[in-house]
Amino acid sequence: MNLISIYIYMDIKFIKELGSGGNGTAYLVKRGNEKLVYKLERMDVFDEDKPLQSEYYRQVDFNKNIAVHHPDKFLVLKSQGIIIDCEYVHPKHEEFMKHFGKERKRRYVRKNSQPNCYFLLYSPYLDGSFVHVRNRIHKSPKLFLDFMYQIISSINIMRKKGYSQNDYGPNNIMYKKIGNKYQWYLIDYGNICHKKFPISELDKDIRGKISYCLDLFQFVITCCFNRDSINKFIKKYNLKQFNNSELRKNIKKESEYKEIIKHIPSSTKKELFDEIVLFIVKILYPFVFFKCAGVPEKIYKKYKNKQLYPELLVYCLKHHTDKSYISILNKIKKLSL
Numbered sequence: 421m422n423l424i425s426i427y428i429y430m431d432i433k434f435i436k437e438l439g440s441g442g443n444g445t446a447y448l449v450k451r452g453n454e455k456l457v458y459k460l461e462r463m464d465v466f467d468e469d470k471p472l473q474s475e476y477y478r479q480v481d482f483n484k485n486i487a488v489h490h491p492d493k494f495l496v497l498k499s500q501g502i503i504i505d506c507e508y509v510h511p512k513h514e515e516f517m518k519h520f521g522k523e524r525k526r527r528y529v530r531k532n533s534q535p536n537c538y539f540l541l542y543s544p545y546l547d548g549s550f551v552h553v554r555n556r557i558h559k560s561p562k563l564f565l566d567f568m569y570q571i572i573s574s575i576n577i578m579r580k581k582g583y584s585q586n587d588y589g590p591n592n593i594m595y596k597k598i599g600n601k602y603q604w605y606l607i608d609y610g611n612i613c614h615k616k617f618p619i620s621e622l623d624k625d626i627r628g629k630i631s632y633c634l635d636l637f638q639f640v641i642t643c644c645f646n647r648d649s650i651n652k653f654i655k656k657y658n659l660k661q662f663n664n665s666e667l668r669k670n671i672k673k674e675s676e677y678k679e680i681i682k683h684i685p686s687s688t689k690k691e692l693f694d695e696i697v698l699f700i701v702k703i704l705y706p707f708v709f710f711k712c713a714g715v716p717e718k719i720y721k722k723y724k725n726k727q728l729y730p731e732l733l734v735y736c737l738k739h740h741t742d743k744s745y746i747s748i749l750n751k752i753k754k755l756s757l
Contacts, residue, residue, distance in 0.1 A: 430499065430541070432458065440511045442520075442528060443475075443610055448545060455545035456498060460508055461610075463536045465621055473620040476502070476538040479609045486583060487609075493574045495607050499541040506537030527625045546605060547597045550643060551590035558646045562756070563602070564728045568644060569752045570604040572736075575635045576745040586611040588638040634692075636740040636748075640733055641699050649726040650702060650709075662713045668694050670712035676705050683734050687741045696737055703730045729755065 435448040435455070444461020466473035472481060480500055487494035510516070510532055520528055550557070550567075557563050571593060578585060585592075587608055595602040611626070613633070653659075671677060680700050684693060701709045710720035727733070732755065736748055 432456070432541070437511070442516065442524065443531070445508075445511060449541075451498075454543065457495070457542040457545055459540040459542065460537060462506070462508070462510075462531050462534045463502065463538050464531045464534065467618075470618045472617045475610050475620075475622060476500075476540075478612050478614075478617060479540060481614075482583060482609050482612045486578060486581060490574070490577055492603060493570070493577065493605060495542040495544070495605060497540060498543050499539075501539055503537040503539060505535055508537050523625065527622075530621070542607075544596065546594040546607075548595060549591045550593040550595070550604075553595070553602070554590060554643075555648070558648070558726075558728060561728055564644075565752055565756045567602065567604060568732070569749060569756070571606065571639055571643075572636065572745055572748055572752070574604075574606050575639065576749065578635065579633075579743075579745070582614050582616070584613045584633040584635050585609065586613055586635070586638070588635070588642045590643055593643060634740065636736060636745065637692075637696075640736045640740070644733055644736075645699065645703060646727045649724075650706065653723050657715075657719050659713075659715055659719075664698065667709070667712050668698060671697060671701055671708065674708055674712065676701075676708050680705070683738045685738060685741045700734055700737065703727055703733050 430451070432449040432451045435450055438446040438448050438457065440446075444459060447458045447460070449456050449458045463474065463476055466477075471477040480497065483497040483500075487496050513532070516528055517525065557567050575585075585606055587610070592606065592608045594605050594607050596605070597603075611622070613623075617623075671680070677697075680697055683700055684696050688696060698709075701712075706723055706725050707720055710723060711717070732751065735751060739745070739748055742748075
């Protein structure tokens with residue numbers, strides 16, 4: 421069955437393509453007067469006796485157990501299904517085949533060689549992504565705290581039920597504009613994880629590259645940390661590319677190191693320890709960061725840290741392994757008063 425046949429069958433009208441990622445394509449469609457998002461991609465290999473190996477069935481499971489109960493925080497499925505002998509061809513096939521690395525290309529080829537597809541029809545259609553308003557959010561204490569509160573509330577909801585979203589790129593957090601406020605949504609559940617899910621081919625591909633159940637950590641370093649502040653300074657003074665391995669060695673020699681490691685939970689995995697150290701230095705001690713990177717003092721003393729609520733971010737990192745994030749949410753509430 422081709423895409424046009426599906427649209428006719430579901431009584432939906434194609435408006436435009438919204439974008440194509442490594443897995444599939446999202447389209448804006450209309451059913452009656454309602455705008456919806458139609459996601460289409462190939463069904464990856466899975467054991468039919470273990471349906472929760474499949475990204476498709478995992479997303480349906482997440483919708484049933486989480487999304488439908490919190491439609492103000494997550495996209496909700498209006499319809500879904502499997503398309504046998506699907507005629508879908510990924511619009512960016514040539515581009516991905518040229519630019520994907522070996523492992524990513526192998527996964528892409530495997531998935532797009534399968535005969536069947538699945539579709540997911542989501543509501544609501546949102547106004548934009550975090551990437552579009554990142555600068556505005558990072559400049560406004562009020563908007564920044566509200567952004568953190570809403571997303572960490574969503575992460576906490578998932579955490580209580582054992583789910584982890586695992587993909588906090590700035591395009592996977594979207595908003596609905598309501599007056600001067602933003603209602604924030606987590607989207608794209610293709611990497612959703614739960615301990616009840618049997619190991620899939622996708623898990624084998626990305627486990628080790630993505631540490632599961634580190635949603636809060638990912639969110640803080642990806643969307644709350646103001647990397648533009650440091651990056652613009654690096655560009656302005658034409659500073660050389662920093663060697664992270666050397667940076668970490670140098671940081672351990674600094675007097676601040678003993679204070680830094682107090683912010684790291686004892687349950688932190690060894691492979692994540694140094695990464696958290698590096699982010700804490702960037703957030704709280706940017707002068708130490710530049711000094712350890714070999715930047716002359718006369719230059720790094722000119723740096724102005726534009727990070728909002730750095731202590732709050734470090735508090736989040738310190739408590740990212742907690743079973744519940746109520747203490748973090750309460751701290752944000754107090755700061756918002």
